[in-house]
Amino acid sequence: MSGATTGDAVPAGGAPAGAGAAVNGATPVEPLVDGQSAALHGPEVIPAGRTVRVTVPASSGNVGPGYDCLGLALGRYDRLTVTRTGSGLTFELTGEGSDEVPRTAEHLVIRAMRTAWRAAGLLELPGLHVVAENRIPHSRGMGSSASAIVAGVAAANALLPEELRLDANALLQICSQMEGHPDNVAPSLLGGLVISYAAEDGYRSVPVRVHGEIRPVVAVPDYEVPTRLARGLIPEAVPHRDAAANSGRAALLVHAATADPAQLFAGTADLLHQQYRAGAMAPSAALLARLRGRGLPAIISGAGPTVLVLAEDAERAALAAEEIRAFGEDPASSLDGRRVTWAVEELTVDAEGVIVETVESGELS
Ligand SMILES: Nc1ncnc2c1ncn2[C@@H]1O[C@H](COP(=O)(O)OP(=O)(O)O)[C@@H](O)[C@H]1O
Numbered sequence: 184m185s186g187a188t189t190g191d192a193v194p195a196g197g198a199p200a201g202a203g204a205a206v207n208g209a210t211p212v213e214p215l216v217d218g219q220s221a222a223l224h225g226p227e228v229i230p231a232g233r234t235v236r237v238t239v240p241a242s243s244g245n246v247g248p249g250y251d252c253l254g255l256a257l258g259r260y261d262r263l264t265v266t267r268t269g270s271g272l273t274f275e276l277t278g279e280g281s282d283e284v285p286r287t288a289e290h291l292v293i294r295a296m297r298t299a300w301r302a303a304g305l306l307e308l309p310g311l312h313v314v315a316e317n318r319i320p321h322s323r324g325m326g327s328s329a330s331a332i333v334a335g336v337a338a339a340n341a342l343l344p345e346e347l348r349l350d351a352n353a354l355l356q357i358c359s360q361m362e363g364h365p366d367n368v369a370p371s372l373l374g375g376l377v378i379s380y381a382a383e384d385g386y387r388s389v390p391v392r393v394h395g396e397i398r399p400v401v402a403v404p405d406y407e408v409p410t411r412l413a414r415g416l417i418p419e420a421v422p423h424r425d426a427a428a429n430s431g432r433a434a435l436l437v438h439a440a441t442a443d444p445a446q447l448f449a450g451t452a453d454l455l456h457q458q459y460r461a462g463a464m465a466p467s468a469a470l471l472a473r474l475r476g477r478g479l480p481a482i483i484s485g486a487g488p489t490v491l492v493l494a495e496d497a498e499r500a501a502l503a504a505e506e507i508r509a510f511g512e513d514p515a516s517s518l519d520g521r522r523v524t525w526a527v528e529e530l531t532v533d534a535e536g537v538i539v540e541t542v543e544s545g546e547l548s
Pocket residue numbers: 207261280284290291292315317320321322323324325326327328329331408409410411485486
């Protein structure tokens with residue numbers, strides 16, 4: 184998808200996931216619904232054999248000071264292929280999390296598909312065969328749940344006949360409400376760095392172009408922190424001076440990321456979330472302190488525990504990778520008496536967001 188999402192109302196069809204129902208335990212803004220119901224349709228509107236394939240990027244929420252409002256699409260992808268079958272639900276799952284997620288209608292992708300179809304007036308789940316190739320690690324702060332929701336909603340929409348499809352704004356509202364906050368789903372939908380906010384009648388998201396020199400480097404640890412747990416550590420209130428200082432950093436970050444990477448170190452300082460969550464991810468907090476101590480623009484990616492360096496250029500990215508590898512040997516890189524290991528990878532910024540293709544029979548591989 185490309186282009187800014189405007190703020191039109193969610194089409195009729197009701198709230199896909201009401202406030203309080205978000206997957207991360209977040210409280211989404213009240214869903215925007217006009218009280219009408221979409222016309223209802225049976226599952227036969229999707230012909231048997233119809234197949235769609237969705238490629239969806241990972242995302243890093245918050246990007247430092249942009250708690251729940253800034254997110255960056257990253258060049259690591261889950262791929263989902265869904266075929267409408269005669270009946271039942273079948274799965275072929277490979278890669279990250281494939282042994283842990285349910286192979287039932289409770290699978291997050293299926294929940295997302297159902298939610299999108301409900302909004303379009305399709306209440307009964309048709310038969311489906313789901314092939315998921317997952318490369319985004321789960322519960323590491325790289326937006327896996329948001330990517331799964333975006334993939335499911337985009338696939339469900341593409342399977343619908345054109346006249347029933349939801350528009351881009353409806354997709355943003357549905358995905359944000361399911362996830363509970365928009366900062367991950369918006370970049371997975373739109374690509375790039377995305378500024379999101381909650382208006383009175385729904386979420387708005389505005390993508391901006393990331394400076395071409397910037398190189399994201401991730402340090403993904405071998406331990407997990409569920410986002411729901413990390414959100415529970417955020418205090419209800421923060422000092423006004425912290426909020427004011429954080430506003431300055433968030434504003435600076437957008438300038439740094441789009442026009443002036445030299446300002447990234449100052450622009451990635453956060454006062455709203457990282458300090459409150461540090462106890463739940465001590466090795467990540469220690470790595471963060473080390474990298475920032477070396478002047479590198481490091482942040483906790485999303486709700487952690489991955490650490491992300493928004494390196495100003497390729498040379499600084501190489502330095503960041505070297506520092507992360509060295510930290511792996513440090514006694515501070517341990518948890519519950521065992522050594523924590525880190526997968527270090529330089530990623531691209533994804534500029535496209537989710538890609539949806541229709542697959543003709545015979546093209547399936
Ligand atoms: N591709 C996927 N398919 C099914 N479920 C998924 C997928 N990705 C994530 N999930 C669900 O979301 C959970 C992780 O969500 P969360 O704690 O928010 O972490 P993350 O930071 O990775 O989004 C997983 O444990 C799993 O239940």
